[in-house]
Structures are given as C-alpha cells and as structure tokens.
Amino acid sequence: MKMFKKYTTVLTTIIGSSLVLTACGGGTAPTNTGTTATPAAATAAAAKTDGPKLNFRLAETHPADYPTTIGDKKFAELVNQASGGRIKIDVFPSSQLGEEKAVIEQVQLGAIEFTRVSTGALGGFNKQYEVFSLPYIFDNDEHQWRFLESEQGTKLLDSLESSRMKGLAYYSSGARHFYTKKPVKSIADLKGLKIRVIQNKVNIDLMNALGANATPMPYGDVFNALQTGIIDAAENNYPSYFSSNHFQQAKNLILDQHQRVPEVLLISKVAWDKLSADDKALIKKAALDSVKTQKEEWAKFEKDSEAKVRAAGVTITEVSDLKPWQEAVKPVIDKYRNDYKETLEAIEKAKK
Structure with missing residues (x-):
C-alpha cells in the first residue's frame, strides 16, 4: 500500500x-490548398x-x-x-x-x-x-x-x-534468426544451447520444441551474457544483431526466419x-x-547490416528447406491455436 x-x-x-491539458474544440484537419x-x-x-x-x-x-x-x-x-x-x-x-x-x-x-x-x-x-x-x-x-x-x-x-x-x-x-557462439548448421545443433529470448511463455515453449534452453533476459544484457558465457546464443533480426554488436561475440548466424515480430x-x-x-x-x-x-x-x-556482418567474418548459413523447422515447432502452434483462433484465421486469410 x-x-x-x-x-x-x-x-x-x-x-x-x-x-x-485543457479542452480543445472539435474540427477537421485543415487542408492546404493554396x-x-x-x-x-x-x-x-x-x-x-x-x-x-x-x-x-x-x-x-x-x-x-x-x-x-x-x-x-x-x-x-x-x-x-x-x-x-x-x-x-x-x-x-x-x-x-x-x-x-x-x-x-x-x-x-x-x-x-x-x-x-x-x-x-x-x-x-x-x-x-x-x-x-x-x-x-x-x-x-x-x-x-x-x-x-x-x-x-x-x-x-x-x-x-x-x-x-x-x-x-x-x-x-523483419525476420528473426539464431546467432550462436559455436557453428550451427541445423536444428540438431541447437540442442542444449542456452538461448536468450524475450520473456514470454510462447518463446520458452519454442526453445523447448527446438531442444534448446530458453534464457529470458533484457535486450541490453545480451552482449555481456554472450561475452561471459551466461548464454550460448540469442536470436534477432539483422539490424539488431549488427547495431548491438552481438556479432562480435556470436559469429555464427543461421537464417531460419523463425519469427516475424x-x-x-x-x-x-x-x-x-x-x-x-x-x-x-x-x-x-x-x-x-x-x-x-x-x-x-x-x-x-537491413541490407547494410547484412553487408557489414559478412565483412566482419560472420559465418552465415542459409536454410534451404524450412519444413523440418516448421515440423519441429508444430506442437507449439497447436498448443496455442485455440487461444489465438481469430487472429490466426485472419493471418491465414492474409496469405491470399
């Protein structure tokens, strides 16, 4: 209290x-017509x-x-x-x-x-x-x-x-990808890694589905956590990966596009x-x-960030087939489908 x-x-x-604040009168936006x-x-x-x-x-x-x-x-x-x-x-x-x-x-x-x-x-x-x-x-x-x-x-x-x-x-x-301290070429390489995530339960379930260990923490703490070994990896988009200097500590990037947040x-x-x-x-x-x-x-x-991390010697792995990744996380989608039924239906409709 x-x-x-x-x-x-x-x-x-x-x-x-x-x-x-005081009350303002109503009215429509002025139009500059000359x-x-x-x-x-x-x-x-x-x-x-x-x-x-x-x-x-x-x-x-x-x-x-x-x-x-x-x-x-x-x-x-x-x-x-x-x-x-x-x-x-x-x-x-x-x-x-x-x-x-x-x-x-x-x-x-x-x-x-x-x-x-x-x-x-x-x-x-x-x-x-x-x-x-x-x-x-x-x-x-x-x-x-x-x-x-x-x-x-x-x-x-x-x-x-x-x-x-x-x-x-x-x-x-943009799309979010995993970046790691050790080389990662497939889902199997994520197993057991401590990966920083935004703190919400869906992200935690996502990491579990991929065999990794979710480690929620503020964005500003990630660089030091990578540097000291508190975490093995994180995930984000190209610009954040570059502007945060995370690429200096985690020099392996796999373009799996797991989220668009x-x-x-x-x-x-x-x-x-x-x-x-x-x-x-x-x-x-x-x-x-x-x-x-x-x-x-x-x-x-995004283009500039990609060019700069490539020039810095980051190992970038393209994912040619997303189906194994999509299959691995399907239980996460199914778990929450009823919670977000209306939104997911609208997202599906927006494909057309």
Whole structure:
C-alpha cells in the first residue's frame, strides 16, 4: 500500500507538470490548398495550433540511427508540424529511459507518454500479442503487412487500451534468426544451447520444441551474457544483431526466419485520455504517416547490416528447406491455436 501511494504521488506530480491539458474544440484537419481559408477551416486550424502547449517523452531501446528510432523521430516531427509547434515529443534512444519492460510499466502509469516496443515484449502485458511469437505464422514481410493493415490487425492495436496503452501504428522488424557462439548448421545443433529470448511463455515453449534452453533476459544484457558465457546464443533480426554488436561475440548466424515480430508505436492511456479529439486525430495520423519512413529505413538498414556482418567474418548459413523447422515447432502452434483462433484465421486469410 505504501508503494502504491508512492507511485500515485509520483504519477500525480508528473502528470500535473507534463500534461497540463485543457479542452480543445472539435474540427477537421485543415487542408492546404493554396486558397484563402474558409471560416470553418480557420476555426479547425486554430483548434490545432491554439490549444495547450504539450511536451512529451518517447522512450526507445535502440540507438539514434536505428530504423525504429528514425521512425520515432519522423513521428515527432510530423506531430510538431501538424500542431504548429504546439506539441513537442522528445525521443530518448538507447534505453535512456529504461529497458522495454520497465518502460512499458512507466507508460501504463503515465510517467512516460510514448514508447516504441516489440510485440514480443507486449505479450507480457497483453496476452493477444503473444501470437506474434508463434513461429512461422507469416510466409514473408508482404504477408505480415497484409495482416497488420487488416481489420484484425487494427483490432489488435485497439486491444492495448485494456492494458492502459493505446496502439498507434506498427513498425517493421523483419525476420528473426539464431546467432550462436559455436557453428550451427541445423536444428540438431541447437540442442542444449542456452538461448536468450524475450520473456514470454510462447518463446520458452519454442526453445523447448527446438531442444534448446530458453534464457529470458533484457535486450541490453545480451552482449555481456554472450561475452561471459551466461548464454550460448540469442536470436534477432539483422539490424539488431549488427547495431548491438552481438556479432562480435556470436559469429555464427543461421537464417531460419523463425519469427516475424513487428514493433508497435504507442501512447499511455493516461496521456491519451487527456487529449482533445483533434489532438488524438493529429497524433494518430502522424503515427500512421511515419510508417512509410520507418519501413524505407528498415529496408536500407537491413541490407547494410547484412553487408557489414559478412565483412566482419560472420559465418552465415542459409536454410534451404524450412519444413523440418516448421515440423519441429508444430506442437507449439497447436498448443496455442485455440487461444489465438481469430487472429490466426485472419493471418491465414492474409496469405491470399
């Protein structure tokens, strides 16, 4: 109870200082046509630019030049432009405000307003997001985006409100692969390895199905854990493998594409509920508009990361036949099929 009172006091102070909000009038977004604005358009523009000045923080795990961080910054820029400088969002990269799990908890309290997190991490806060940890449910990036942009994908974003967050947009994160300290050429070589995973039960079951030992830990601890031998391997996408310098400690990469775990840009429900209707629409539009930039940056960074780890002498093993991998993890899919029936059906439909 004392701890709860402490958090309540801190929360009240933070919200009081950073979210001094007043009601804004309604209206539609102004359109720049190059002609004289009508009275209605002028009123709408005033609602966007003459409301309360707001300063927010956005927590990001990755470095300043990482594609998700660039997406965050584009989002902040678009919000600032659309509000005429009235709404400012400062992006804090490189886990300056904490690792993902701790940040999500602060977002729920309203102590941090925005963050970009992996859906793998969100699974610990909203069960429906664990579906993205299921292996081989997407054939490729195109298949994944058809689902994310579908009605069911939007429904998943909206479901975060029950977890005291508001999903704004998805970001790209490519396919995840295993990287190891010792050479790995097949599933059999993973047996008995201690592999770092994002902390959720689906990932743990996935490692068990592959004969490995799941070792959940924060992303920021992985480099030292590889260096000291606490873990034998980890798994992630090309850009994370490179930007984290994990390739320096685990010089073997096998391209098994076991997961495609998208990212989510989100806002605290505490902050969201205090916004005017116009500001909500402005922020949501900016988030969706920032996706194009993030996806373009992702594609470039992914190619660049692959080239650099190859140049660094990493041994890269292609997987020509995924069927043995898919068969090995089928029990994991079957175990959770009923839990995510609606979502899995929508993902299957998105193949067409």
